[in-house]
């Protein structure tokens with residue numbers, strides 16, 4: 001068995017990793033100064049030149065890039081290489097109006113597939129595995145990202161893409177897939193469909209899943225692990241920084257190791273933009289130190305999480321990020337209180353429900369309303385109104401203690417909330433309309 005484990009880098013001392021980052025950062029800042037007039041102008045406005053950046057300690061002097069810059073510079077304004085040197089694009093829908101279009105040279109694709117190969121290896125994958133990639137293929141980075149990573153580890157790759165759930169299950173069984181890659185919400189749907197087909201975890205050969213692209217709670221992990229009979233690993237990334245594989249979980253399943261030889265992470269206060277000390281919760285900012293076609297420097301992800309350098313039992317020394325609890329733009333402000341959908345999900349799963357829910361926010365008579373529609377599981381389904389009322393009241397209580405505000409809970413029939421094959425749509429905010 002051959003394992004794609006780059007121990008010399010992944011377990012290097014923090015000092016060695018810092019040396020690598022220092023060297024690459026100096027180069028990357030020169031690269032953007034010389035090749036990306038948009039970012040050079042931002043540097044000039046801040047009075048910084050490449051000479052001011054000698055190491056990671058100087059990172060804070062550099063200007064941030066945000067989704068608004070991506071919109072302003074769309075489509076070619078942040079290109080760092082001639083277009084003829086680019087071999088691929090990927091794209092994601094932006095929340096600021098324009099889609100994000102990211103460019104890749106062959107070298108960029110190679111380092112991206114290395115990141116995904118490390119993630120697959122950390123989840124126990126090797127050239128002995130059959131990896132079914134059920135993220136969408138195409139402009140979304142999930143499919144082709146994990147696909148290239150699976151090739152790099154030498155696994156037999158099943159490019160299933162998303163959708164067609166029965167065929168997914170047929171391939172898993174017939175081709176004896178051992179690892180599946182998809183969104184956690186789709187993994188939950190696969191588990192539900194298998195159960196309906198009368199299959200138990202013992203009937204399927206899967207041993208692990210690599211799930212990301214959306215926020216998912218620890219409770220959802222437990223649920224997926226139980227219903228599919230696998231170990232469920234988290235993987236994080238975003239199109240602006242290549243795609244999946246910026247960070248990945250290892251056997252410890254306790255936070256995701258950031259590929260620090262390619263990405264420098266910072267946590268900032270999203271309001272003041274001040275860099276926060278390790279361990280603080282705040283917005284994640286990344287600098288991609290060796291991506292050339294789309295070289296993001298101090299890119300504000302809007303994802304909220306914490307970083308830790310605490311020792312990991314797997315031996316990797318890369319800094320770890322906790323599960324992002326959501327994005328600053330996912331955060332709902334309801335009657336002045338900050339609410340993340342992931343907090344609501346935690347309460348539902350703790351109370352025996354599955355992650356089939358929808359959050360509907362509205363404003364009635366100038367007051368925000370929070371309605372949570374939750375599916376009953378087939379086991380708990382009943383038409384006994386007293387039982388339903390009691391269950392609803394229990395959830396209202398649980399949500400009140402988690403969020404500090406009162407929500408209205410409506411239990412709905414099993415399978416009445418639309419399932420997602422990619423990222424689940426959890427929130428409908430009618431206040432914006």
Ligand code: DLL
Nearest residue numbers: 092142212213214215235236237238239243244324
């Ligand atoms: O979702 C890349 C990806 C594909 C990651 C497959 C993992 C697996 P985008 O469509 O650009 O890229 O969306 C990026 O998704 O800023 C986070 O808000 C969210 N996200 C991605 N992974 C996770 C995760 C892909 N593991 C945005 N946990 C990011 C929570 C995640 N949120």
